[in-house]
Amino acid sequence: MTLMPHRVLQALHRFNAAHPWDHNAHYHRWILRQLPKHFDRALDVGSGSGDLARLLATRAKEVHGIDADPVIVGRARELTPPAAPVTFSVADALTGIPAGSYDVITCVAVIHHLPFTDALTHFRRHLAPGGTLVVVGLAREQTLGDHLLGGAAIPMNAATGWFKNKGRKAPRPVSMTAPTRPADMSFSHIVREARHVLPGARLRRRLFWRYTLVWQQR
Structure with a gap:
């Protein structure tokens, strides 16, 4: 489904390539707002260059x-x-988590690179x-709502990249250089599987081709 003329999309993709920014780091502060002010142990799966792990360390003992x-x-x-x-x-996310x-x-x-249900x-x-x-x-676009949200994110992505880089061309963020693959599960499929494993899990579509899941162990 195309929501913008092809030439416009091409121009936006060229602009985004010249002004990249880290879509994942965009959600780091939001992640902190879901967590207690202080806690003992934290695990960051798929930690990349460590930005989120270092943020968690401002609240965690380890x-x-x-x-x-x-x-x-x-x-x-x-x-x-x-x-x-x-x-x-x-370490591998399914076999190499430190004990405890x-x-x-x-x-x-990261989770779209893993067997989803097994990982959760x-x-x-x-x-x-x-x-x-x-x-x-990340979820595969399937519904009209998915495509509309993805379409809205394209110009917002360009504007965010421009402001974050103050209009200058920027090197590609470190955490975005690792090999990636497209998501193969739709958001509705993700919701069904997640709530089967994690009853009461809160899931929501987000901008910039992301969704969020929050769950608390009882």
Whole structure:
């Protein structure tokens, strides 16, 4: 479904390529608003260059970040002050989570690379009683509402990139350089599967081709 003329879309894509910004980092402050002011242990799955893990460390006693890419894990370690209560490790999200339970688990733009139901089940097992899981994910556009929201995000994406970069061309953000693949689950499918594994989970479509999921362990 095309909501804009092809030439307009091409021009916007060229503009976005010249003024990139991190769509995932855009939601980091929102993630913090879903969490307690203070907690003991946090896990960031797919931690990338470590921006979110370092933010979590402003509230947590210890934070573990895991990512399957050894290069970006090395970069995260370089960017993290030695005194910060954060560790990063190269690990698979389904088999390599450090032992123990966590008061907070975050997963941003990663779960569409994993078996969705298995991943949520695994995260649930590692969440402490009263703990909070926050997922920012990608969904495949399917409904008219999906396409309308995606269409509205295109010019807003360009405007945000312009203001964030103050009109200058900018290098591509580090956390956006890892290999990606398109999402294959629609939002309605995601909602059904998520609420089967996590009863009462709150899910919402978001701008910039994202959705959010928040769930608290009882």
